Amino acid sequence: MDLLSQVMRLPYAKGLWARLPVGRVDLKVQYGIYPRPHYAYGVYWAAYLASCIGIPRITAIELGVAGGRGLVALEAACAEIGTFLGVKIDVVGFDAGEACRRQSTTATYPTSGTPETTRWTRRRSEPSCNLPSW
Numbered sequence: 001m002d003l004l005s006q007v008m009r010l011p012y013a014k015g016l017w018a019r020l021p022v023g024r025v026d027l028k029v030q031y032g033i034y035p036r037p038h039y040a041y042g043v044y045w046a047a048y049l050a051s052c053i054g055i056p057r058i059t060a061i062e063l064g065v066a067g068g069r070g071l072v073a074l075e076a077a078c079a080e081i082g083t084f085l086g087v088k089i090d091v092v093g094f095d096a097g098e099a100c101r102r103q104s105t106t107a108t109y110p111t112s113g114t115p116e117t118t119r120w121t122r123r124r125s126e127p128s129c130n131l132p133s134w
């Protein structure tokens with residue numbers, strides 16, 4: 001077992017790392033350091049596959065964003081992962097819209113559509129898109 005794996009077995013190691021803006025993106029995904037580790041994991045491997053087969057741009061979608069905390073976490077993870085892997089990742093969230101309207105803290109997410117249709121929110125991350133060297 002390598003040193004990092006041993007350190008990560010210590011209590012609070014993960015929480016401490018999550019507070020610090022350090023570490024390689026792939027290791028942060030591996031050790032579940034992102035606020036929504038399952039989001040980061042899925043995005044990482046989707047972007048990794050895209051980079052391997054030469055797809056320069058993908059979209060990460062959250063179905064049911066509710067108050068938007070997951071969408072914010074997804075966007076942050078996508079920005080880092082996209083830059084790391086050289087894949088542009090657009091982030092899109094869908095929701096019926098009720099929770100988005102109730103929570104004024106998430107008013108930065110514009111909603112559109114009619115009450116009968118699913119409202120959608122959309123934010124874009126704009127990392128630079130450099131194709132991986134490998």
Ligand SMILES: C[S@@+](CC[C@H](N)C(=O)[O-])C[C@H]1O[C@@H](n2cnc3c(N)ncnc32)[C@H](O)[C@@H]1O
Binds near residue numbers: 064066
């Ligand atoms: C449990 S919350 C999602 C929490 C969010 N994903 C997170 O991680 O913070 C479920 C959300 O799905 C939305 N939802 C459920 N069914 C839906 C549908 N058929 N169309 C659109 N949104 C839907 C609800 O409005 C609600 O906001």
